[in-house]
Amino acid sequence: MTKFRRILLKLSGESLMGDKQYGIDEARLASYAEQIKTIADMGVQISIVIGGGNIFRGLSGTDKGFDRVKGDQMGMLATAINGLALSSALGALGQRNRLLTAIRMEPVGQFYSKWKAINAMEKGEIVILTCGTGNPFFTTDTGSALRGIEIEADVMLKGTRVDGVYTADPEKDPTATKFDTISYDEIYNKGLKVMDLTATTMCKENNLPIIVFDMDTPGNLEKVIKGENIGTYVHA
Numbered sequence: 704m705t706k707f708r709r710i711l712l713k714l715s716g717e718s719l720m721g722d723k724q725y726g727i728d729e730a731r732l733a734s735y736a737e738q739i740k741t742i743a744d745m746g747v748q749i750s751i752v753i754g755g756g757n758i759f760r761g762l763s764g765t766d767k768g769f770d771r772v773k774g775d776q777m778g779m780l781a782t783a784i785n786g787l788a789l790s791s792a793l794g795a796l797g798q799r800n801r802l803l804t805a806i807r808m809e810p811v812g813q814f815y816s817k818w819k820a821i822n823a824m825e826k827g828e829i830v831i832l833t834c835g836t837g838n839p840f841f842t843t844d845t846g847s848a849l850r851g852i853e854i855e856a857d858v859m860l861k862g863t864r865v866d867g868v869y870t871a872d873p874e875k876d877p878t879a880t881k882f883d884t885i886s887y888d889e890i891y892n893k894g895l896k897v898m899d900l901t902a903t904t905m906c907k908e909n910n911l912p913i914i915v916f917d918m919d920t921p922g923n924l925e926k927v928i929k930g931e932n933i934g935t936y937v938h939a
């Protein structure tokens with residue numbers, strides 16, 4: 704039995720690096736693909752928004768003299784590279800999947816539409832959504848919020864290195880404690896860095912709950928899908 708029928712999974716580009724400093728760690732990628740296939744085999748409809756921070760971020764490019772819009776376009780292309788890697792890893796496991804892009808780039812992937820994504824999921828394909836929103840000045844977290852709402856996902860699952868939302872950064876402050884549940888408003892009021900504010904606001908205004916959990920521990924994605932209380936549940 705699964706708690707969710709349709710999910711939007713957000714994977715950051717950085718999480719694909721594993722212990723590397725840049726690019727893609729094949730072992731981490733394969734581990735993610737296996738975890739994702741396990742829940743697909745349980746009948747869950749899955750769309751995945753993938754980030755690009757392991758390759759390029761527009762904002763850090765501006766520090767080095769890049770034009771912001773061109774830098775963001777480079778970042779969006781980075782998400783397409785990661786999406787191809789994930790598509791390939793899922794394909795290697797025999798998992799059918801479809802890569803959609805928010806910027807036209809056939810034959811790399813088909814141009815995104817809500818209907819293409821839903822039709823593919825209903826046929827049992829995992830949908831990989833790349834290029835974020837397709838616009839500069841946004842992030843893939845905002846892309847996840849937008850696509851999660853559009854495809855009528857039951858929940859956005861934000862897979863991270865940390866096992867939930869904490870009072871402070873647990874990698875820097877040993878006294879930080881974890882929230883089991885938290886409201887969108889508490890995130891604003893406490894100034895917590897769960898996602899950027901644009902993404903959080905979209906989820907709040909459209910009532911898309913978020914579960915933040917540690918995706919690097921194999922088996923956790925399945926636990927979340929079964930409704931086990933791991934991670935932090937973000938709600939209205």
Ligand code: UDP
Binds near residue numbers: 762776782834839840
């Ligand atoms: N990006 C963008 N518009 C979007 C999504 C992403 O311009 O809708 C660019 C932006 O430059 C961003 C980069 O793509 O820095 C990579 O995305 P993000 O930083 O969200 O990746 P993550 O942190 O999840 O790896």
